[in-house]
Amino acid sequence: MNTARSYQTTPRLILTALILGLWLIAEGAMAQTSLKINASEGRYRATPSLTVLEDPSHKLGIEEVVHPVNAARFQAAMPDSRTDSLNYSFSGSAWWLALPITLDAAAPGRWLLEIGYSSLDRVEVYTQRAGGGFERQISGDLLPFSERAYPHRNLVFPLALLPGETQTVYIRVTSQGTVTLPVTLWQPEALARFDRNSYALLALYYGMLFALGLYNLLLYMSTRDRTFLAYVAFTMAMAIGQLSLNGFGNQFVWPEFPAWGDIALPVGMALTGLTGSIFVQLFLDTRRTSPYDGLLRASVGLFVIAILLAFYLSYRPLAIFVSLLGVAFSVVAVMTGIHSVRVGHPGGRYYLLAWAALLFGVAIQGLRVFGLVPTTGFTLHAMQIGSALELLLLSFALADRINVMRAAKESADSAALNANNQLVETLRRSEQELEDRVAARTHDLENANQMLLEKERELRRLALQDPLTGVANRLFLNDRIDRAINRARRSGDNVALLMVDLDNFKPINDRHGHAVGDHLLITVAQRIRTVIREIDTLARIGGDEFVLLLEDVREPDSIRGTVDKLMDAIRQPVEVDSGEKISISASIGVAFAPLHAVQTARLLDRADVEMYKAKAGGRNRYSIAA
Numbered sequence: 001m002n003t004a005r006s007y008q009t010t011p012r013l014i015l016t017a018l019i020l021g022l023w024l025i026a027e028g029a030m031a032q033t034s035l036k037i038n039a040s041e042g043r044y045r046a047t048p049s050l051t052v053l054e055d056p057s058h059k060l061g062i063e064e065v066v067h068p069v070n071a072a073r074f075q076a077a078m079p080d081s082r083t084d085s086l087n088y089s090f091s092g093s094a095w096w097l098a099l100p101i102t103l104d105a106a107a108p109g110r111w112l113l114e115i116g117y118s119s120l121d122r123v124e125v126y127t128q129r130a131g132g133g134f135e136r137q138i139s140g141d142l143l144p145f146s147e148r149a150y151p152h153r154n155l156v157f158p159l160a161l162l163p164g165e166t167q168t169v170y171i172r173v174t175s176q177g178t179v180t181l182p183v184t185l186w187q188p189e190a191l192a193r194f195d196r197n198s199y200a201l202l203a204l205y206y207g208m209l210f211a212l213g214l215y216n217l218l219l220y221m222s223t224r225d226r227t228f229l230a231y232v233a234f235t236m237a238m239a240i241g242q243l244s245l246n247g248f249g250n251q252f253v254w255p256e257f258p259a260w261g262d263i264a265l266p267v268g269m270a271l272t273g274l275t276g277s278i279f280v281q282l283f284l285d286t287r288r289t290s291p292y293d294g295l296l297r298a299s300v301g302l303f304v305i306a307i308l309l310a311f312y313l314s315y316r317p318l319a320i321f322v323s324l325l326g327v328a329f330s331v332v333a334v335m336t337g338i339h340s341v342r343v344g345h346p347g348g349r350y351y352l353l354a355w356a357a358l359l360f361g362v363a364i365q366g367l368r369v370f371g372l373v374p375t376t377g378f379t380l381h382a383m384q385i386g387s388a389l390e391l392l393l394l395s396f397a398l399a400d401r402i403n404v405m406r407a408a409k410e411s412a413d414s415a416a417l418n419a420n421n422q423l424v425e426t427l428r429r430s431e432q433e434l435e436d437r438v439a440a441r442t443h444d445l446e447n448a449n450q451m452l453l454e455k456e457r458e459l460r461r462l463a464l465q466d467p468l469t470g471v472a473n474r475l476f477l478n479d480r481i482d483r484a485i486n487r488a489r490r491s492g493d494n495v496a497l498l499m500v501d502l503d504n505f506k507p508i509n510d511r512h513g514h515a516v517g518d519h520l521l522i523t524v525a526q527r528i529r530t531v532i533r534e535i536d537t538l539a540r541i542g543g544d545e546f547v548l549l550l551e552d553v554r555e556p557d558s559i560r561g562t563v564d565k566l567m568d569a570i571r572q573p574v575e576v577d578s579g580e581k582i583s584i585s586a587s588i589g590v591a592f593a594p595l596h597a598v599q600t601a602r603l604l605d606r607a608d609v610e611m612y613k614a615k616a617g618g619r620n621r622y623s624i625a626a
Helices: 002-032 188-223 226-245 248-253 258-284 293-309 315-342 348-369 382-464 474-491 505-512 514-531 556-571 600-616
Strands: 035-037 043-045 051-055 086-090 094-103 110-115 122-128 134-139 155-160 166-174 178-181 183-186 494-502 537-542 545-553 586-593 622-624
Touching: 043 188, 086 315, 094 178, 094 183, 110 166, 110 188, 122 155, 134 155, 183 188, 188 226, 226 248, 226 258, 248 258, 258 293, 258 315, 258 348, 293 315, 315 348, 348 382, 382 474, 474 494, 474 537, 474 545, 474 586, 474 600, 494 514, 494 556, 494 600, 505 514, 514 537, 514 545, 514 556, 545 556, 556 586, 556 622, 586 600, 600 622
Parallel strands: 035 094, 586 622
Antiparallel strands: 043 183, 051 094, 086 178, 094 166, 110 155, 110 183, 122 134, 122 166, 494 545, 494 586, 537 545
């Protein structure tokens, strides 16, 4: 029995010894890289002392992390001591950092742990309690600013350390964006002194953005040149991106809107690219002068798509897409600037220098995001440095463009003035000659004009009048109908159109001859004129068809009295040269505008339809359109 128990106990002892050994190894590794703190310095760069553990599953908690098995898995965070931070690019893992701190007995116990990248989604800091367990602090751009443990644009955590002891601080980081971790330990007074300088520089930077934006807005209001407006939009978009990047936005502009703060960086950078593309097109007039206009227009479309995708994609693919667009646009903008210098575009040299400065910063930013260059103070703020230089140089570019355009305008004005003076002199010399010629021809022209006017009146009368009856013809009628319809639509009254067709006119014409037929038509026209008003129009449109246009008709039914009088007048016998009296009647169709039609052709057609209804009903009657 004792032997069996000893065999059962042996594996347990071996496992315990193995775990203890791993724990001792982990403690030894941490002890070797422990951050030594004394009372002489107020700032310590923590990167060389960090060890890191990647948790792709996001399942490890603090209790599992400090377990000897997992503690032994911590690796040196950054063997390259030239960098100031860690950079794991776009990583979906949770990252655990272990920072062992050895505090000198004379050093103060109050310290601040700063992670100088404000765009991280969530950072948790765990410190050991005196009685066991861990105290947790949480920060990140997914939380309202008011919930931060320490009010700062970056992620800052107060630490209470015990002098003369070694303590390990654990940091857990998750982020959909780039996992960039500049970790620094500060004495509160030292951080306050540093912040006074850094905040002053940032305030100066944003003040410069505001001043340049306001100045160019005033220039736009004065000149109405859209290039200045695009510059203002570009400046404001740059401000949004930079406010998000350095944490000012979360602290001062949108502190209680973490949902916007989470996407403000990629959206701000996309807006910067969008407005920058538009500015380049306007400033360099690329549609007419540059072979890269198509690429710039494509950039506008892609940046618009990126902004729209911000409301549908998660942060990581959106940020990757915007970063790639930023690098690609950098190349296109520089190529466009080189071409503008070659063709001698006004302000092209300043433009190229400006965009080279900014886009170099953008390129460095993009390369840093993807982990292709180390994260240092310069690479972390490359875009901000480049944008400051770019905005100043673009102001010079705009000023140079204005000066060149003003000089070109003055030169053109001077040339135009000289040409105008020469023209005036030429006109003066020829003025007397022209006056003599005009005087000589004036009398001849007056006589000729008088003759032309008389002929014109006769031609106009013949062109607009029926040669047999002397009433209007179809051409004149169409014009009168058009005008009457327009007046009726404005006044709200009606226009009545009467289509009058003589009954059995052809047999009369064939029996008595054309002379009698013509006499009959002339007589009918004269009788109709006695019935209608001066403002009404009578026209013969062919054969035995007449059309009456009656204006200012209040109600359609009021036309019946006029139609009855008209039919009575037509029915009176007509005496011809032979002494014979010929009786004739008419069929009349009536339509109204705008009641039945608002176009001349359709109104005539409708009246014609009603006229045929009257004939079909037995002739010698009228039909009014319903």
